[in-house]
Amino acid sequence: MTREAAAAVPGFPGRCLFVSDVHLDAVAGAAEAQFLQFLRTEAAGADVLYILGDLFESWVGDDAHSHGAVLEALAALSAGGVTCFALHGNRDFLLAEGFRERSGCRLLPDPVVAELGGERVLLTHGDALCTDDHAYQELRTIVRDASWQRRFLSLPLATRQLLADEARAGSRAHTSRTQPRIMDVNVAAVGAAFRATRVRRIIHGHTHRPALHDEQIDGHRVQRIVLGAWYEQGSYLSYQDGRYELRALPR
Secondary structure, X not given: OOHHHOEEEOOOOOOXXXXXXXXXXXXXXXXXXXXXXXXXXXXXXXXXXXXXXXXXXXXXXXXXXXXXXXHHHHHHHHHOOOEEEEEOOOOOOOOOHHHHHHHOOEEEOOOEEEEEOOEEEEEEOOHHHOOOXXXXXXXXXXXXXXXXXXXXXXXXXXXXXXXXXXXXXXXXXXXXXXOHHHHOOOHHHHHHHXXXXXXXXXXXXXXXXXXXXXXXXXXXXXXEEEOOOOOOOEEEEEEEOOXXXXXXXXX
């Protein structure tokens, strides 16, 4: 990651919320109900909502017209004055203009630097930091290629959905046979991200290991905040007046 690789988004005053890895799909009824409740309650009282990737378990193209209730709720939240941003995750990297129009969310590049309370903070989904998982990084390079995405989106919708289901099955198999440490962030990659962007705080998801990590980089105190997944319970990060707090939403 270079300094030029991280775009910037203007800062916003007030309360900011962050979620990641909600992983909504057709069978995740409890997660969807909890996320909709979160949008109506906690998020409605915020100034900004950042979704740091994998809002959906899969997204095979904007023409799929899925998750209508969630998109409508996000649009209502945006119309109500809450600024909503979304990053691509490793599951929903095909979110595009159609998603933006239906949800009201502004799509941000990954990574991106946001200004929070006068501090520059790096926001990223987090999968690019997991460099020890070589098989996944090779796949990531392929599916993030614009020409590959054009070819995939040119396929019939049913074919795309079938391929996505097969990819999810392959991902589950890969996860089951790969050591957990390999799928976590790489220490050197994290250090490189801090140095390249000259930030003192990184917020990311993807690893499903929610925690606040206080570390030292080149003699400077830094912090890496990891967001949780919504498979068994909802969770979010709250920021206001210089304070960050991870909060759980028991299901």
